[in-house]
Amino acid sequence: MPITNxxxxxxxxxxxxxxxxxxxxxxxxxxxxxGEKIFITGPSGSGKSTLLGIIAGVLTPQRGALRILxxxxxxxxxxxxxxxxxxxxxxxxxxxNLIPYLSVRDNVTLPCHFAAGRRxxxxxxxxxxxxxxxxxxxxxxxxxxxxxxxxVTELSVGxxxxxxxxxxxxxxxxxxxxxxxxxxxxxxxxxxxxxxxxHECAVQGTSLLFVSHDESLSPxxxxxxxxxxINRVASRP
Amino acid sequence: xxxxxANLAARSLHNRRFTALIxxxxxxxxxxxxxxxxxxxxxxxxxxxxxxxxxxxxLGARSGGVQLLLYSVFHIGNASNNIRWxxxxxxxxxxxxxxxxxxxxxxxxxxxxxxxxxxxxxxxxRYARDRSPELALGEVFDxxxxxxxxxxxxxxxxxxxxxxxxxxxxxxxVSLTHHDDQPFTVVGVLAATGTPLDRSILVDLSGIEAIxxxxxxxxxxxxxxxxxxxAAESEDEHDDExxxxxxEPQTITAALIGLTAKVQTFQxxxxxNDYRNEPLLAVMPQVAxxxxxxxxxxxxxxxxxxxxxxxxxxxxGMATALVSGLEERRREMSILRAVGARPHQILTxxxxxxxxxxxxxxxxxxxxxSGALVWLSPWLTSRYGLxxxxxxxxxxxxxxxxxxxxxxxxxxxxxxxxxxxxxxxxGLTPRL
Numbered sequence: 001m002p003i004t005n006x007x008x009x010x011x012x013x014x015x016x017x018x019x020x021x022x023x024x025x026x027x028x029x030x031x032x033x034x035g036e037k038i039f040i041t042g043p044s045g046s047g048k049s050t051l052l053g054i055i056a057g058v059l060t061p062q063r064g065a066l067r068i069l070x071x072x073x074x075x076x077x078x079x080x081x082x083x084x085x086x087x088x089x090x091x092x093x094x095x096x097n098l099i100p101y102l103s104v105r106d107n108v109t110l111p112c113h114f115a116a117g118r119r120x121x122x123x124x125x126x127x128x129x130x131x132x133x134x135x136x137x138x139x140x141x142x143x144x145x146x147x148x149x150x151x152v153t154e155l156s157v158g159x160x161x162x163x164x165x166x167x168x169x170x171x172x173x174x175x176x177x178x179x180x181x182x183x184x185x186x187x188x189x190x191x192x193x194x195x196x197x198x199h200e201c202a203v204q205g206t207s208l209l210f211v212s213h214d215e216s217l218s219p220x221x222x223x224x225x226x227x228x229x230i231n232r233v234a235s236r237p
Numbered sequence: 238x239x240x241x242x243a244n245l246a247a248r249s250l251h252n253r254r255f256t257a258l259i260x261x262x263x264x265x266x267x268x269x270x271x272x273x274x275x276x277x278x279x280x281x282x283x284x285x286x287x288x289x290x291x292x293x294x295x296l297g298a299r300s301g302g303v304q305l306l307l308y309s310v311f312h313i314g315n316a317s318n319n320i321r322w323x324x325x326x327x328x329x330x331x332x333x334x335x336x337x338x339x340x341x342x343x344x345x346x347x348x349x350x351x352x353x354x355x356x357x358x359x360x361x362x363r364y365a366r367d368r369s370p371e372l373a374l375g376e377v378f379d380x381x382x383x384x385x386x387x388x389x390x391x392x393x394x395x396x397x398x399x400x401x402x403x404x405x406x407x408x409x410x411v412s413l414t415h416h417d418d419q420p421f422t423v424v425g426v427l428a429a430t431g432t433p434l435d436r437s438i439l440v441d442l443s444g445i446e447a448i449x450x451x452x453x454x455x456x457x458x459x460x461x462x463x464x465x466x467x468a469a470e471s472e473d474e475h476d477d478e479x480x481x482x483x484x485e486p487q488t489i490t491a492a493l494i495g496l497t498a499k500v501q502t503f504q505x506x507x508x509x510n511d512y513r514n515e516p517l518l519a520v521m522p523q524v525a526x527x528x529x530x531x532x533x534x535x536x537x538x539x540x541x542x543x544x545x546x547x548x549x550x551x552x553x554g555m556a557t558a559l560v561s562g563l564e565e566r567r568r569e570m571s572i573l574r575a576v577g578a579r580p581h582q583i584l585t586x587x588x589x590x591x592x593x594x595x596x597x598x599x600x601x602x603x604x605x606x607s608g609a610l611v612w613l614s615p616w617l618t619s620r621y622g623l624x625x626x627x628x629x630x631x632x633x634x635x636x637x638x639x640x641x642x643x644x645x646x647x648x649x650x651x652x653x654x655x656x657x658x659x660x661x662x663x664g665l666t667p668r669l
Contacts, residue, residue: 056575058574058661078580079579082577082579082580083577085577086576086577087577091575091576093575096568096572097572098572099245099569099572099573100252100569101248101249101251101252102248110573110576111576111577113241114241114576114577114578114579114582115576115577167576
């Protein structure tokens, strides 16, 4: 069912690793609303990573359209897609999200060096990347100055994931893609992380595309989708 | 390179500082080797070129031009033959000859070569663009058994005016035949010239003749006491020789000749080479030097090639370090891509690191070389008469450094391109 004025919309999208190979992704329709939190699950090989690659703009579909903020991403050049991603999409991965030789604060402000859009939005609210970084870290429960002074490699996995979240969210990108961000966390931390993530997305009005195997998390989301519901290739027996 | 990339490159390198340090050191060593070889080569060349100036022809027994130049001026090697005094006199009688300085070699004192010559040497010998040898102490010899010593001889042996010295036959440090019946006295010390003159002992030609008076064929002959007066009386055939004043030699080793007009050089040279009574050779010092460079070119080029190879090995080491570092930095690259770094910025990051390592290595190499030269310079000067400039870089050396930097950047493109390709194929998903 189409959403009116979605943040992200995919139509008749086909992707194969080679043009003549059978497609691994065949999505007739997929929309994500502004501010929506969506949970996507599916077994390995169901096309989750490929879908994320296409939304991120590092993979180019052979057919179909991908619109984010009403802009057709597939029509952009590689450089244009890189710029668009830097400005509008934040990423949190499963593990090892941080640059080991940068401080916590420098890790968080890193996207501002590459994304003019994020810098502009921070300037628009009269702040600076450093202040925003401290605000986000504080919101995510990382306010201890001693902790922030430590090398990122000495942080716990849970702390690292929160730093990564602050980095993904700095400069208020409209979309946050989280790829198995909780799989390295234990149950208590997982719940706590999710709460903080939801809270911050709500504060910033960021849509969340959350990919995970952990079905126990799905009830907290606005919508839960299995890959075989949107991908025709995956739904074939 | 944009500032964030430069900043990232610096932080990343700092994170891998041990590998970076080793890379920089290997580049530094290879660069200082290359520059050192280059500098000593040029210095040796200019020291050679500066040793003789103003002389139009060198006269000697027939042999090779390079050989004549080497033994007469540079005191390297020995003369295969001497030339007769009467031949020398015949040659210099030529009206085109403006001046001449006879040289008689073959004796030494504690490893330093003795040069028998005349006062004309001090008047006509020139080195380094028309400079005359000057006395630092004392005066020029004017007696057969007086000697003027070079600056290094004075310094190393602690000699000064008044020191008695005994000459030995042959050029070695240890000689079995000594002219100890005829000691010389030092009367003057020359100021340093940076030429083989610093390591020479100059005596009057008649002094050399005096100590060899009883010798035949390079050896003393027992029982043969050959004094001028008695010899002239008893042996008529020697009359000719002994008509000139006492102390004039029968043979000399070589002579420096200056002409009244340089345009006549070839004519005079031919006249000498065609001299009937004895096989003689005249060479133009610059021509012989050019021949010498040609001879040395093979060795020189081999040396340059080897040091250039060493630089390449150093740079290859850098490429190895950067390429192997890339594997463990793939995650870092993916993160940078995810936060918005473009593939060309990843390329810039790696090539920038290579540039930084190369430039740092070069700077350290130049510093290392300067340090080594400061440390070695007294030894180089005293032992080889080389005086390499310590801190200034010549345009040639700057060009060499620019070439090394270019090579460093090219080498950096290897890991750079790999990282670029990886960042395209890996996308944002870090491969673990």
